[in-house]
Amino acid sequence: MSLPLPVIYLDNNATTQTDPAVVEAMLPYLTVRYGNPSSPYALGKESATAIQTAREQVAALLRCEAAEIIFTSSGTESTNAAIMSAIAADPDRQHIVTTRVEHSATLKTCEMLAKRGYEITWLGVDSKGQVNPRDVEKALRSDTALLSVMWANNETGTIFPISELVEIAHRKGVYFHTDAVQAIGKIPITLNTLGIQFLSLSGHKLHCPKGVGALYINKKTRFTPFLIGGSQENNKRGGTENVASIVALGKACELARERAAMENEKILHFRNTFEAALLNSISDVKINGDVDHRLPNTTNLTFNGVDSEALLMLLDERQIYCSAGSACTSGSHAPSHVLKAMGISDTQARSSLRFSFSHFNTETELQQAAEQITLLVKKIRNLAV
Numbered sequence: 592m593s594l595p596l597p598v599i600y601l602d603n604n605a606t607t608q609t610d611p612a613v614v615e616a617m618l619p620y621l622t623v624r625y626g627n628p629s630s631p632y633a634l635g636k637e638s639a640t641a642i643q644t645a646r647e648q649v650a651a652l653l654r655c656e657a658a659e660i661i662f663t664s665s666g667t668e669s670t671n672a673a674i675m676s677a678i679a680a681d682p683d684r685q686h687i688v689t690t691r692v693e694h695s696a697t698l699k700t701c702e703m704l705a706k707r708g709y710e711i712t713w714l715g716v717d718s719k720g721q722v723n724p725r726d727v728e729k730a731l732r733s734d735t736a737l738l739s740v741m742w743a744n745n746e747t748g749t750i751f752p753i754s755e756l757v758e759i760a761h762r763k764g765v766y767f768h769t770d771a772v773q774a775i776g777k778i779p780i781t782l783n784t785l786g787i788q789f790l791s792l793s794g795h796k797l798h799c800p801k802g803v804g805a806l807y808i809n810k811k812t813r814f815t816p817f818l819i820g821g822s823q824e825n826n827k828r829g830g831t832e833n834v835a836s837i838v839a840l841g842k843a844c845e846l847a848r849e850r851a852a853m854e855n856e857k858i859l860h861f862r863n864t865f866e867a868a869l870l871n872s873i874s875d876v877k878i879n880g881d882v883d884h885r886l887p888n889t890t891n892l893t894f895n896g897v898d899s900e901a902l903l904m905l906l907d908e909r910q911i912y913c914s915a916g917s918a919c920t921s922g923s924h925a926p927s928h929v930l931k932a933m934g935i936s937d938t939q940a941r942s943s944l945r946f947s948f949s950h951f952n953t954e955t956e957l958q959q960a961a962e963q964i965t966l967l968v969k970k971i972r973n974l975a976v
């Protein structure tokens with residue numbers, strides 16, 4: 592019997608391996624420390640204190656005040672809550688500006704609002720996936736309720752010029768939300784001087800378990816709760832808190848803050864070495880995204896003449912996991928909306944793969960993955976001739 596192949600996980604923008612230190616921190620809140628944080632006795636207070644510590648840990652990573660953080664179930668909930676609160680702030684503002692390359696949490700929420708009569712301006716991007724601040728300037732109006740632009744794109748890693756966009760939004764008196772799910776822990780973020788209204792983040796991209804997120808709400812911003820019920824989260828999000836996961840998110844943020852500088856250097860080195868290996872050994876490969884403004888852990892590559900689904904399946908058999916960066920529904924593999932918005936043809940978009948790394952990767956496994964990808968790309972191309 593052959594030994595099982597070790598997993599080579601190169602899909603860290605989809606989700607991340609849970610950090611053992613994070614699991615250790617949350618475990619007591621799944622076992623002995625089960626008190627309801629709203630209960631007045633010691634067991635409950637213990638949970639309430641743990642939530643407050645986690646709030647401070649998240650705030651320390653984002654450089655904002657702890658009172659500006661609420662915990663949610665996900666990045667998706669945070670984004671929904673931000674958008675719905677922004678439109679509730681002034682019913683006369685019925686216009687939203689966002690980009691064509693957002694995550695579905697933003698895209699679908701805006702599409703739903705369009706059906707309810709809101710006007711949405713969908714900003715296009717250039718061939719690097721970058722938004723043009725001049726387009727933003729032109730799009731914002733006196734009835735714009737919100738400008739929502741992600742901090743970094745999940746498929747290409749392109750980082751948007753957030754400070755510049757915030758400055759425009761300020762000048763035009765428009766609320767700003769950013770989906771920073773992919774940016775948190777990978778690049779430095781300082782909210783106390785940025786002056787945005789909302790920021791969404793998600794635990795499972797940060798070596799924390801799935802099903803927990805956070806929303807930053809600027810202390811000067813009026814907030815209308817998305818989930819109505821109990822008075823949890825300072826009346827901003829009803830529902831008994833997911834204490835263990837919140838503790839986990841706090842710990843993950845603390846680790847990210849302590850390790851970020853060192854680990855992101857290492858991850859950048861991994862990414863660049865891996866990219867160079869593929870570019871050197873395979874002909875007709877192209878990097879998608881803004882190579883000068885890119886998350887250190889992400890590379891999105893087009894292998895011309897290669898069906899990315901076929902490559903993905905062959906890699907899957909070898910337990911090398913990455914992503915086609917496209918929605919695959921019942922066998923038909925739709926080209927990525929992000930790559931399409933960048934002007935990449937459907938065929939090229941269907942020949943693209945995203946690789947995203949974390950500090951759990953090793954140099955050896957990246958070498959092995961690059962070798963396998965090189966062999967498989969050549970194999971698929973040879974079959975096609």
Ligand SMILES: Cc1ncc(COP(=O)(O)O)c(C=O)c1O
Binds near residue numbers: 667668741745793795
């Ligand atoms: C950019 C971006 N926004 C939002 C989300 C959604 O986060 P969650 O899975 O916590 O709902 C994701 C997850 O893939 C993402 O990449």
